[in-house]
Amino acid sequence: MTSVTSNGNRTNGAAAVKGDENPLHWLTPEQIEEIGRELDELHEQVKADLGERDATYIRSMIAFQRRLALIGRGSLILSRWRVPWALGAASLGLAKILENMEIGHNVLHGQWDWMNDPVINSRAWDWDTASTAEAWRHSHNYIHHTYTNILGKDRDLGYEIMRIDPEQPWNPVYLFQPFYNVLLMILFEWGVAVHDLDLTAIRAGEKDLKAVREELRGIAGKARTQIVKDYVAWPAISGVVMTAVELGLIGAKAARERRSGSPVTRVRGMLRKRAAAAGGRAVLSELIARRSFREPFRRTLTADAVANIIRNVWSYAIIFCGHFPDQTYTFTQEETDEETRGGWYVRQLTGAANIDGGPLFHVISGNLGYQVEHHLFPDMPSTRYGEIAPKVRDLCERYGLPYNSGPFHKQLGMVQRTILRLALPGGKARPKPGPYRGPRLRGSGEREPVGAATG
Numbered sequence: 001m002t003s004v005t006s007n008g009n010r011t012n013g014a015a016a017v018k019g020d021e022n023p024l025h026w027l028t029p030e031q032i033e034e035i036g037r038e039l040d041e042l043h044e045q046v047k048a049d050l051g052e053r054d055a056t057y058i059r060s061m062i063a064f065q066r067r068l069a070l071i072g073r074g075s076l077i078l079s080r081w082r083v084p085w086a087l088g089a090a091s092l093g094l095a096k097i098l099e100n101m102e103i104g105h106n107v108l109h110g111q112w113d114w115m116n117d118p119v120i121n122s123r124a125w126d127w128d129t130a131s132t133a134e135a136w137r138h139s140h141n142y143i144h145h146t147y148t149n150i151l152g153k154d155r156d157l158g159y160e161i162m163r164i165d166p167e168q169p170w171n172p173v174y175l176f177q178p179f180y181n182v183l184l185m186i187l188f189e190w191g192v193a194v195h196d197l198d199l200t201a202i203r204a205g206e207k208d209l210k211a212v213r214e215e216l217r218g219i220a221g222k223a224r225t226q227i228v229k230d231y232v233a234w235p236a237i238s239g240v241v242m243t244a245v246e247l248g249l250i251g252a253k254a255a256r257e258r259r260s261g262s263p264v265t266r267v268r269g270m271l272r273k274r275a276a277a278a279g280g281r282a283v284l285s286e287l288i289a290r291r292s293f294r295e296p297f298r299r300t301l302t303a304d305a306v307a308n309i310i311r312n313v314w315s316y317a318i319i320f321c322g323h324f325p326d327q328t329y330t331f332t333q334e335e336t337d338e339e340t341r342g343g344w345y346v347r348q349l350t351g352a353a354n355i356d357g358g359p360l361f362h363v364i365s366g367n368l369g370y371q372v373e374h375h376l377f378p379d380m381p382s383t384r385y386g387e388i389a390p391k392v393r394d395l396c397e398r399y400g401l402p403y404n405s406g407p408f409h410k411q412l413g414m415v416q417r418t419i420l421r422l423a424l425p426g427g428k429a430r431p432k433p434g435p436y437r438g439p440r441l442r443g444s445g446e447r448e449p450v451g452a453a454t455g
Contacts, residue, residue, distance in 0.1 A: 022329055023350055023401055024343060035399060036342025042391055043377055046384050047114075054381050055115050061363075062103055062120070069095035072307070077238045079299035080291075089303040093310030094364070099128045100311060101318065101366025102382065108133055109141060111381045130193035130226050132218045139196035145378050149323075149330045149351035156323065157330065159184070159191060160199055164418055165330050166427040177423045181416075188312035193219055230304040239297035246292040314364075318355070321411035322371030324418060325353045326430035327404040348375035349396070354389075354405035359445030361408075362386065372404065386446045396436040403436035 024032075072092030078084035104127030106112070113121045126133050139155065147153035151167055158164045162181060163174045184191050197215055201207040287293070329350045336347065355361075355369040362369045367382035373389055374382070396403040414430075421427055441447075 022331070022335070023346055024331070024335060027346065027399070029340075031399060032342035032346060033340065034342070035395065036340065036345050038395060039345050039376060040341070042388060043380065046377075046380055046388060050114055050381065054383065055112075055117075057383055058103070058107075058112050058115075058120060058381070061098065065095050065098040065103060068098070073234060073237075076234070076300040076303050077241050077296065079238060079303055080242070080295040085299050085303055088300075089306045089310075092303065092307035096128060096307055096311035097314050097364055100315060101368065102363055103127070104129065105366050105368075106382045108136055110379045113379075128226075130189045130219075130223055131195075132193075132222045135196035135215065135218065136192070141378070145375065147336075148348055148375060149328065150333055150336055150347075151330055152333055155195070155198065155200070159195060161191075162419060163422045164324050164415075166422065166429055167330060167332075168422075170422075170425045174423050178420055181419050185313055185316045186309055188316040189308070190223075193223065230308065231301055234304060235297040235300040238300040239293035242296040243287060243292040246287060246290055250287075317408075317412055318365045318368050320415045321355050321408065322353055322368055322374075323351075325404065325406070325411045325414040326418070327402065327406075327433050328353050329432065345376060346401070348372075349392070350402060350404075351375065352404065353411060354403075355408050355411055356405055356442055357408065358443055359386075362443070362445065386443065389442070389446055390440040393436055393438065393440055393442075400435040402433040403438070404433060405438075405442065 027035075068091055072088045072090075072095055075084045075088035075091060079088055104125065107120055107125045108122050108127070110122040115121070118124060122137070144154055144156045149157060151157065151165065158168065161184070162177045163170060197212065197219075198207055202212060329347075331347060331351070336343070339347070349372055352371040352375040354372050355365065357365070357369050362385075367385050368374060370382075370385035370389055373380075373385040373392060376392065377385075377388070380388075393403050395401070418430075
């Protein structure tokens with residue numbers, strides 16, 4: 001296998017990686033097209049193998065996620081006490097992570113459209129987050145996955161508010177990015193919700209204001225739904241149910257006292273009859289004194305806020321780790337003007353980074369720990385990424401390409417370092433990894449791809 005260096009000499013592909021040179025520069029057109037052919041073939045092999053076990057998985061995951069959410073909501077009825085509050089917030093937070101990452105994100109990518117299910121498909125599904133499904137499909141599925149890491153075209157590079165690549169021009173506003181980076185982490189779903197507005201185009205007057213108003217109406221409608229659901233309706237349900245429970249307890253206590261027949265009880269019974277005749281003001285006063293409605297409402301509201309923050313921080317961390325570590329390449333528009341299918345594959349492979357982890361980690365990350373495989377095949381069911389990863393690594397080794405992967409703490413640490421450094425003027429690209437020379441199987445849950453050749 002050979003490639004062409006900048007001086008025109010042919011050399012072994014694995015030795016062709018010099019410094020931080022983009023693989024698109026030294027791979028030959030024939031190699032690029034062969035990479036595309038191999039990856040297309042792998043995609044078709046997996047597509048042909050999809051069947052009942054895949055359908056059973058996603059249906060079981062949806063059922064599990066809903067049971068987990070129900071446990072959380074049920075616990076929050078008793079949230080005036082600390083243990084149910086903590087259990088409810090944690091259960092609900094995990095349920096929201098699964099719904100957003102392993103279910104919503106992947107369903108909206110069309111990964112399960114092959115099932116022809118009327119609900120579990122990219123056009124019918126709506127997810128538990130502030131972003132509308134339509135806006136997400138445009139900004140993420142189309143813009144980001146088509147123009148991945150192309151400067152000036154991929155608006156996910158810094159999300160229009162951060163400088164995360166030295167080639168991005170510096171502006172004094174970036175001095176504050178370490179601070180609004182934290183704010184974005186906490187409010188990530190709301191940042192994603194307004195992302196498709198394309199603020200850069202609006203400021204430049206390049207976007208039709210009628211379209212902007214239409215999109216704002218969609219955002220406002222989804223925001224209203226989310227706010228009412230998490231911060232009004234569910235807290236009110238907790239308050240009403242707890243009030244009904246305590247009202248029943250008060251009634252049961254009164255009935256026991258009436259049956260006891262003691263003089264004190266008879267006096268209390270007479271007082272309660274008077275209270276009932278007065279419209280139940282005594283009972284109402286007791287419920288108010290116990291904070292029967294107010295306390296469950298308030299505690300459920302705070303637990304819902306914590307659950308959303310848990311989901312937002314986790315989503316932020318996984319997504320940033322998959323796109324902004326040092327190892328990932330960015331590209332100019334000139335480099336991709338005449339891009340072929342093979343070139344698109346090479347750009348996706350070198351523009352993303354994986355996170356090492358076991359089966360549980362990959363499930364709660366929506367299998368986006370396999371960000372490389374996801375960018376190669378965004379419409380492939382996420383559960384198959386662990387199967388094809390060994391094949392992708394084998395391809396990288398044979399063609400002398402990098403395969404970007406590392407522990408969670410390392411990837412996230414590199415991202416935060418980049419955000420801090422590039423808040424200041426200047427900066428230079430960090431060293432890129434050389435050809436992949438690691439093991440074919442990196443995680444305990446990985447296995448060889450079904451029906452795929454070994455190269």
